[in-house]
Structure formats: structure tokens, C-alpha cells
Amino acid sequence: MTTMKRVLVLAGDGIGPEVVREALRVIDWIDRRRHVPFDVQQGEVGGAAIDAHGTPLADATMALAQEADAVLLGAVGGPKWDALPFAQRPERGLLRLRKELQLYANLRPATVFAPLVDASTLKPEIVRGLDLMIVRELTGGIYFGEPRGIELLPDGQRRGINTQVYTTSEIHRVGRVAFDLARKRGSKVCSADKANVMESGRLWREEIQKLRDESYSDVELEHMYADAVAMELLRRPNRFDVIVTDNLFGDILSDEAAMMTGSLGMLPSASLGDQRADGGRKALYEPVHGSAPDIAGKDLANPIATILSLSMMLRWSFDMHTEADLIEQAVEGVLASGTRTGDIMAPGMARVSTTVMGDSILHELDKLSA
Numbered sequence: 001m002t003t004m005k006r007v008l009v010l011a012g013d014g015i016g017p018e019v020v021r022e023a024l025r026v027i028d029w030i031d032r033r034r035h036v037p038f039d040v041q042q043g044e045v046g047g048a049a050i051d052a053h054g055t056p057l058a059d060a061t062m063a064l065a066q067e068a069d070a071v072l073l074g075a076v077g078g079p080k081w082d083a084l085p086f087a088q089r090p091e092r093g094l095l096r097l098r099k100e101l102q103l104y105a106n107l108r109p110a111t112v113f114a115p116l117v118d119a120s121t122l123k124p125e126i127v128r129g130l131d132l133m134i135v136r137e138l139t140g141g142i143y144f145g146e147p148r149g150i151e152l153l154p155d156g157q158r159r160g161i162n163t164q165v166y167t168t169s170e171i172h173r174v175g176r177v178a179f180d181l182a183r184k185r186g187s188k189v190c191s192a193d194k195a196n197v198m199e200s201g202r203l204w205r206e207e208i209q210k211l212r213d214e215s216y217s218d219v220e221l222e223h224m225y226a227d228a229v230a231m232e233l234l235r236r237p238n239r240f241d242v243i244v245t246d247n248l249f250g251d252i253l254s255d256e257a258a259m260m261t262g263s264l265g266m267l268p269s270a271s272l273g274d275q276r277a278d279g280g281r282k283a284l285y286e287p288v289h290g291s292a293p294d295i296a297g298k299d300l301a302n303p304i305a306t307i308l309s310l311s312m313m314l315r316w317s318f319d320m321h322t323e324a325d326l327i328e329q330a331v332e333g334v335l336a337s338g339t340r341t342g343d344i345m346a347p348g349m350a351r352v353s354t355t356v357m358g359d360s361i362l363h364e365l366d367k368l369s370a
């Protein structure tokens, strides 16, 4: 018997609802055409939740996320809520979900689809065939460290404080995810830190090395400073297989990696917690991009990052590899046919809206499974 897949959908703000709408159509397609029943609930996060409930994530929505098999999120934030105090900003809703669901391993694959080789601002020979995975630590580091805040000094100046902090177990658990992934890929891990200037970076390096020596001696490990990784990503991105890094460096390096693929609108992500004894795990899937206020509400956004995030959900939460492969093939097929949203546009191609990109992917799915 096929069990019901319980998915909580939090579309969020800006282009969030537009890109999520297209992913929902793909869920509906799988439900109808592949006979896999989905139970989709919807809720608010970010600015939408502030407007509806006065908080970026209501406790009731948090409880729904705890109960769901997986969460699909669009994006949060926007100018309307930018002036709010820090603890009430839309982004806090997303950070609360990550922290309370203990989604410490954030997988951000950067893959260059062959038809998009020319969409990158880098030369085709640099990005062709790129297939790298950034594993970003997501529940620790400077994003959550204490003390934090803005304080007034006696001389009238203000001082902003954030604290970078990691423990051995936090480093080991995300390290394990990276090494396990590397074993299924090119067996190479690059760990990015600032061990030359930060104690937490030194600990990171020592503990990743210890983990590798004790449990993953078959995997090649190199350590690099995060700034050098930023440079190497532009110079020779294909040298990387899996990059494991902390919360802040991972945030920055994944936006950089996204641009290899042509656009932020192409990069999906999975945020995973520990695997339970029954094989399941808490998980949230979201595009790497934000709410893109500059193009919101205009049917211009690229929905592919969100649709590929759904494909990651099928793989990581539901073991539905055939359907995940189908979605990726459909995306590749649509790109090969020259259908493009504005962000991945190239001369001679057809510029389409968010909705038409969704239509095209559904049409391709129909063709592939005919």
C-alpha cells in the first residue's frame, strides 16, 4: 500500500507563492499520474505570517511542520517588513523552522544543465559538466551564537555583536553527512574554514580531519580557507566534489555556486535532520534564492529551483527516485527546447513566464511518461 505523503507547504513572500504554485502543480501531477497520494497542507511563514498572525512563524504552523513528513518553502522577506525589529523579521520564521526541526545539514547542489552552459557569466569551458554539492551547517555558528545584539556604549557609540561558536558534535554530525554523500559521488571532500584567524575554524578543521581519519579514510579530504574556496569556485569549479562548511560561509559560497548554474533561480536545497530508527527524518526543501521583490507579482520568476527542491524531497524524504529522475529529465528537456525565464534567457530562445515554464515542465513530464 502506498502511504500518504504529508507535506506542509509554506509559500512565504514575494515570488515565493508564484514558484511554489508551479511545484504544487507537479505534486498534483505525481499524485494523479503516478498514483502516489499526497496530503498537502498550507500555512504562512515570513511576512505573510506577520500579516496574518503578527509573528513570522505561528506556533500552530511550527507544530504542523513538526508533524509533516516534509516541508516545502518558497521564500521569505521583502521591503514591507525590513524596518521591523530583528526578532520579528520574516527571516526569523525560516531560522526558527531550521533550528526547531534541527535541520543541521543543508544540501545545496550546483549542477550545470548542459543546455544552460551559456547562461552562466563564466566561460562555458569553466562550468561545463559542473556537479558539486555544498553541505552547509545550518543550525549553529554565527547565525545562532550567543552573545548577540546591539548595545549602547558609554561614549554614545553602538556596538553590534555576533558570536561564532561550534561544538565537536555539531561539526561531526554535518561532517558525517558530507563524507557519506562523497562516498556516493566522487569520494572527495573539501572543508572550508578560516582556521588561520578563528579558533572555531581551527576546531572545525581538527574535528573534520579526526572524523575522516577515524571513520572515512577511504574519502579524500582537503582543507581550504573559505576565501580561497570562493576564488577557486570561479577559477576551476570542477575540481570540487563535496564542499562542507559552516553556516555563514555556506550561505555565501552557495550563492556564488548558484551563479555557475546560470541563475539563483536554478538552485534547489534540502535541509535535513537526523535519520530516525524508522528511516524517516525531519526535512525542509526550498530554493536557495530569496523573495526577489524586484520581480515579485509579475509572473517572471524562474520556478525551476523550487521544482528541483521538490525533486530533492522525493529523493530524500520519500525514496521516490524514479519520479525525482523524471522531474530532472523534464527540466533538462524544457531547457534543451529553448524555453527560458528571463534570468536564464539567451539570444534565440523563447522568454516565458513562470506559469508557462510550469506548463512546459508538466507537458514534458506527460511526454516522458507516455
Ligand SMILES: NC(=O)c1ccc[n+]([C@@H]2O[C@H](COP(=O)([O-])OP(=O)(O)OC[C@H]3O[C@@H](n4cnc5c(N)ncnc54)[C@H](O)[C@@H]3O)[C@@H](O)[C@H]2O)c1
Pocket (backbone or CB within 6 Å): 015, 019, 074, 075, 076, 077, 078, 079, 091, 094, 263, 264, 265, 266, 286, 287, 288, 289, 290, 291, 292, 293, 294, 295, 300, 301, 302, 303, 305, 343
Ligand atoms: N530562503 C529565503 O527565503 C531567502 C533567501 C535569500 C534571501 N531572502 C530574502 O529575500 C529578500 C530579497 O533578498 P535578495 O534580493 O538579496 O535576494 P533574492 O534571491 O531574493 O534576489 C537576488 C536577485 O536574484 C533574482 N532572483 C532570485 N530568485 C529568482 C528566480 N527564481 N527567478 C528569477 N530571478 C530570481 C532577483 O530578481 C534578484 O535580482 C530579502 O528579504 C532576503 O532576506 C530569503
Ligand SMILES: CC(C)[C@H](C(=O)O)[C@@H](O)C(=O)O
Pocket (backbone or CB within 6 Å): 077, 091, 094, 095, 251, 288, 290
Ligand atoms: C533568508 C536568510 C535567513 C537565509 C540565510 O541566510 O540562511 C538565506 O540567505 C538562505 O540562503 O537560505
Ligand SMILES: [Mg+2]
Pocket (backbone or CB within 6 Å): 251, 252, 255, 288
Ligand atoms: Mg543565502
